Amino acid sequence: xxxxxxxxxxxxxxxxxxxxxxxxxxxxxxxxxxxxxxxxxxxxxxxxxxxxxxxxxxxxxxxxxxxxxxxxxxxxxxxxxxxxxxxxxxxxxxxxxxxxxxxxxxxxxxxxxxxxxxxxxxxxxxxxxxxxxxxxx
Numbered sequence: 543x544x545x546x547x548x549x550x551x552x553x554x555x556x557x558x559x560x561x562x563x564x565x566x567x568x569x570x571x572x573x574x575x576x577x578x579x580x581x582x583x584x585x586x587x588x589x590x591x592x593x594x595x596x597x598x599x600x601x602x603x604x605x606x607x608x609x610x611x612x613x614x615x616x617x618x619x620x621x622x623x624x625x626x627x628x629x630x631x632x633x634x635x636x637x638x639x640x641x642x643x644x645x646x647x648x649x650x651x652x653x654x655x656x657x658x659x660x661x662x663x664x665x666x667x668x669x670x671x672x673x674x675x676x677x678x679x
Contacts, residue, residue, distance in 0.1 A: 570657040571605035582667030
């Protein structure tokens with residue numbers, strides 16, 4: 543009988559621990575982006591392009607971005623640096639320097655205190671050569 547009670551106590555303890563961890567996880571901050579991939583389409587060479595990724599904190603705790611890092615030097619990021627409260631909105635502004643004629647697919651790594659602590663945003667498009675102007679002929 544003591545063994546049965548001991549086993550029941552262990553299972554109840556495990557169940558309580560799992561429920562407590564889940565409850566704590568449910569209160570964490572969390573992103574909801576309006577888009578996670580932006581397609582610039584065809585853009586002329588030498589013309590930087592910018593997009594803004596907007597997000598809402600759908601979690602309970604304030605959402606804090608600790609780092610927003612593009613994976614290449616041709617891309618610059620600026621982002622909301624203050625905590626985003628529950629239901630609040632923030633932005634991540636991405637500028638791509640369209641220097642080289644070719645298709646591109648760039649990733650931006652977003653690190654935060656969210657339930658999903660690392661998020662990946664993408665920008666894609668194709669840099670095309672600028673048409674020759676009459677004065678350059």
